[in-house]
Amino acid sequence: MLIEQAAYANRWRGVSPAAKAAFALAGLLAAFAAVSPGAALRLALCSAVLTCVGAGVPAGLYLRVAAPAVGFLGLSCVGLLVAVDPDSGWRWAPEAWPQVAALAGRSLAALAALLGLVLTTPLSDLIALLRRLRCPAVLLDLMVLCYRMLFVFSQAVHEVRTAQQARLGDATLRHSLRSLGQLTANLALQVWQRALALHLAALARNGDGSLRFLTPQFAHAGRDTALAVLAGGGLLVLARWAS
Amino acid sequence: MHIMEGFLPVDHAIGWSLASAPFLAWGVHSVRRQLQAQPEQRMLLGVAAAFAFVLSALKLPSVTGSCSHPTGVGLGALLFGPLAMVPVGFVVLLFQALLLAHGGLTTLGANVFSMAIVGPFVAFGLFRLGRRFGLSLAVCVFAAACLGDLATYLTTAIQLAWAFPDPAGGFAASLLKFGGIFAITQIPLAISEGLLTVLVVNTLTRFNAQELQGLPLFAGNGGKA
Numbered sequence: 001m002l003i004e005q006a007a008y009a010n011r012w013r014g015v016s017p018a019a020k021a022a023f024a025l026a027g028l029l030a031a032f033a034a035v036s037p038g039a040a041l042r043l044a045l046c047s048a049v050l051t052c053v054g055a056g057v058p059a060g061l062y063l064r065v066a067a068p069a070v071g072f073l074g075l076s077c078v079g080l081l082v083a084v085d086p087d088s089g090w091r092w093a094p095e096a097w098p099q100v101a102a103l104a105g106r107s108l109a110a111l112a113a114l115l116g117l118v119l120t121t122p123l124s125d126l127i128a129l130l131r132r133l134r135c136p137a138v139l140l141d142l143m144v145l146c147y148r149m150l151f152v153f154s155q156a157v158h159e160v161r162t163a164q165q166a167r168l169g170d171a172t173l174r175h176s177l178r179s180l181g182q183l184t185a186n187l188a189l190q191v192w193q194r195a196l197a198l199h200l201a202a203l204a205r206n207g208d209g210s211l212r213f214l215t216p217q218f219a220h221a222g223r224d225t226a227l228a229v230l231a232g233g234g235l236l237v238l239a240r241w242a243s
Numbered sequence: 244m245h246i247m248e249g250f251l252p253v254d255h256a257i258g259w260s261l262a263s264a265p266f267l268a269w270g271v272h273s274v275r276r277q278l279q280a281q282p283e284q285r286m287l288l289g290v291a292a293a294f295a296f297v298l299s300a301l302k303l304p305s306v307t308g309s310c311s312h313p314t315g316v317g318l319g320a321l322l323f324g325p326l327a328m329v330p331v332g333f334v335v336l337l338f339q340a341l342l343l344a345h346g347g348l349t350t351l352g353a354n355v356f357s358m359a360i361v362g363p364f365v366a367f368g369l370f371r372l373g374r375r376f377g378l379s380l381a382v383c384v385f386a387a388a389c390l391g392d393l394a395t396y397l398t399t400a401i402q403l404a405w406a407f408p409d410p411a412g413g414f415a416a417s418l419l420k421f422g423g424i425f426a427i428t429q430i431p432l433a434i435s436e437g438l439l440t441v442l443v444v445n446t447l448t449r450f451n452a453q454e455l456q457g458l459p460l461f462a463g464n465g466g467k468a
Binding site for chain 1: 249292445
């Protein structure tokens with residue numbers, strides 16, 4: 001996963017997740033508060049430059065992560081520029097352009113704020129932050145287990161797919177569907193097997209409740225958060241700046 | 244099918260989050276009670292969330308020749324029940340936003356409503372209804388997975404049409420427009436996912452029926468098709 005690679009290998013890895021989350025929250029608020037599409041685009045550019053130059057996330061990786069969402073946005077904007085007329089059927093609707101421009105600007109600014117957070121913060125740090133924010137223990141347990149097991153399942157999928165492809169499992173559409181069905185059934189069964197193994201391992205260590213882990217400590221959390229709040233304030237000012 | 248970050252206006256984003264919140268609270272409460280009675284389910288649900296996440300990354304061949312990913316809405320509801328799927332779906336959608344930039348934080352409420360609430364409840368309801376009328380397991384599984392998928396797409400189309408009414412025809416025309424776009428791409432995918440889910444259930448019942456006793460899928464049928 002590209003986002004995980006960047007999250008563990010960037011210059012802001014040691015910055016407090018609370019600070020990065022506060023900055024991302026300000027970015028999201030600013031995206032919705034932007035006075036014009038131009039202001040929203042400035043916000044998006046500002047967030048993207050900060051993530052790439054400030055945190056040192058490679059620009060190519062940033063673009064590869066953003067590309068699917070931007071492609072979806074482009075298609076959606078084309079859809080919104082088409083109107084259904086009861087008399088003439090489908091027609092272009094240039095009158096919807098201001099709304100579409102505002103939507104595109106807002107989405108890009110919000111996407112840049114989200115990417116600024118996820119490309120600089122590993123998910124384990126975000127889960128620890130959610131624990132501090134009193135997220136329900138049931139949801140945290142689900143997140144911790146899901147995060148740890150998804151890499152195990154990804155490896156299993158990779159190995160099974162390699163074996164299926166080596167045996168012409170994707171030769172036709174019918175073969176493809178059958179291979180995918182067998183792969184999914186095999187994985188579904190592993191859910192029970194792996195869950196039982198984890199449960200037995202936890203019982204062997206007297207673990208019968210919530211899963212607890214040491215939370216990482218960040219030496220300059222207060223300073224980081226103060227800087228993030230200031231920078232977030234700057235984003236909000238940028239969003240309201242009309243010219 | 245996920246609505247991307249920042250796409251919905253702020254009032255819609257907040258509204259769909261508020262609409263999803265009671266279902267999420269209900270799901271969390273239900274899972275908490277379930278864990279008190281059966282602590283081993285804690286690991287099961289966590290591993291199931293990872294399974295659902297990985298499932299969403301698999302490529303699903305479509306009958307139109309295009310390719311997409313399975314939603315796992317129907318299969319998840321049949322294996323774990325619709326109520327457990329709400330917190331599981333919430334975690335999966337949150338992870339998709341944070342790990343894949345697929346969906347978003349401001350649209351999480353809307354995505355949870357369509358994919359973790361409407362889809363699983365429709366799929367599970369149709370499955371139980373079909374079994375009550377004596378339809379075969381394969382037909383019920385296909386209908387649950389296929390129509391659960393379509394219910395999810397329809398909900399997303401309604402969410403988008405409500406947020407962006409057509410300049411000429413209003414909500415109805417916009418729903419027709421988004422529904423039409425989804426119909427071209429998603430009906431073939433829903434059929435593919437229905438077939439895939441039947442294959443999965445067939446494989447499970449053929450080789451592992453004993454381990455799967457007691458699941459919602461087999462409730463009241465003794466594991467027989």
